Amino acid sequence: MTQAGVYGQRLGRGLHVKEAPVLITRSLRSAEVAVTEVRNDKPTPELSGSLPAEDAYLVSLKLRDYPACECWEEGRYVTREDIRAGATYLYDLKRDPRYVIDKPFHSLFFYLPRPALHDMARRPGAPRIGELSYEPGVGHDDGVIRHIGASLQEALRRPDETNQLFIDHMMLALTAHVAQTYGGLKPVAEPSRGGLAPWQVKRACDRLDSDLSGKVALEQIATELGLSVSHFSRAFRISTGLPPHQWLLRQRVKAATQLMTVRNLPLSEIAISAGFANQSHFTRVFTQMVGVSPGAWRRETHGGPDA
Template sequence: MTQAGVYGQRLGRGLHVKEAPVLITRSLRSAELAVTEVRNDNPTPDLSGSLPAEDAYLVSLKLRDYPACECWEEGRHVAKEDIRAGATYLYDLKRDPRYVIDKPFHSLFFYLPRSAFGDIARQPSAPRVGELSYAPGVGHDDGIIRHIGATLQQGLHRPDETNQLFVDHMMLALTAHVAQAYGGLKPAAEPNRGGLAPWQVKRACDRLDSDLSGKVALQQLAAELGLSVSHFSRAFRISTGLPPHQWLLQQRVKAAKQLMTVRDLPLSEIAISAGFANQSHFTRVFSQMVGVSPGAWRRETHGGPGDEK
């Protein structure tokens, strides 16, 4: 069995934290990607533990200032820098990255195996992505990673409400960005700018419609059409106007509207039937997409009680 990567509790142990919520995707053929949130407001001063050596990187978005951070690589002190909230730092797991934990910290860590960059760059004219360019202890002002990190942090806090397509989509976008920003990968000129063939659109949409809970993965959808994940995601958006996870949310709302024509059906049951995790999740998504709560929409559209409870 393949050894688990450096994320979740495995990463948490190295950073001396008990809770390390994680979201995982297998949307690329040869790579398992993950994002882990680590936080400790009252650490016991110590050097972080050695993490398993892997041909992989950790890309970290810092969510809290950390003055005078002492960074170590391969058993040697290599830098002492002030870390600012919002900055991005890179760590090569082959170099045994460690740092002195002597102050409260809060970070997101994206686990990216090197094989993931090979999958992203799998194009006839694309150069191989080798080492990522970084210096120990030197941060980057990366607005894209801040945006993706903030979006995925919401998913980490509500894992039951986070569909796999959303995690796949965001981690794929982050991997492509890291490969381009720090690995020298140039965006390929797309010879085929079109979307999916009509039969492919129908098959993909039928597949998504058959499981509104969103458990199907991007990799599975792409494989059923004989496409790479990145090609499928791009072509699906061109054809439908939405990425797969947003299209699925739209279908959930449409299904919920149909179910709400049955006056005696409680919103809690409608939420589950339409693929939402619970009524709270349903209410939040519906309100964002429609502009009013489900109960208000049912009252205005069909009359009768709104069943807001």
């Protein structure tokens, strides 16, 4: 299948990097949203490649200082600015954004096509989002994007241990934040109540429980309930006290504790059966949530083996 958006290897080629780890969500009904990590510690000095022109934006979180960055748009020099680690920069793919690569760099790039931004405005009376507000080469001190970026960096390092619900949740938050902060979308006032109906809670929980690996997407569950992704995520949290990806982690740990009552079942098998990627992933999550390692919990509770 041909990749449509400017993310992953397609973005990596433009920035002259061989490795471009990517996470993709399809929770937004109109388009894919993705985050790509790009890094080059020993670049060959040259102008970055021209990226495919699209009605889309790249929102970049810089993870390393880049002094005197020379920025270009539409084939013309625009500005030279000092880029600071932790700052957020916006690029309009309709304008052929490029820059001179002559120093080591490390960044996250969020790919946001316009249909994904319009999805955020799908409510009565909400205007369509116009052009995002930014100046070429001018960074923003954006704590929300720093937080989301830090969370997704961990997921990019361990993609096999990251469930799709978590990716969907973080990308939805990122898209909504960009639409509000740079696109002028006014946030919807949170209702004092508004959780799911009891039958919806049961169906959603049953759906999540049926696949502890977390491969089911938020959009899939929301569609089955006749809801938008953002409405479902908010209402699920009101009803259960947890966002879907955290609720699923709790169910994995619950399943694992039940399996650990089987005296001779190895922890490696328990990990896979409970939806974890491997034993180390199981140990890390279980220890964070319970306070002790799975082996210690089983010894203290049932006197079972360590592995």
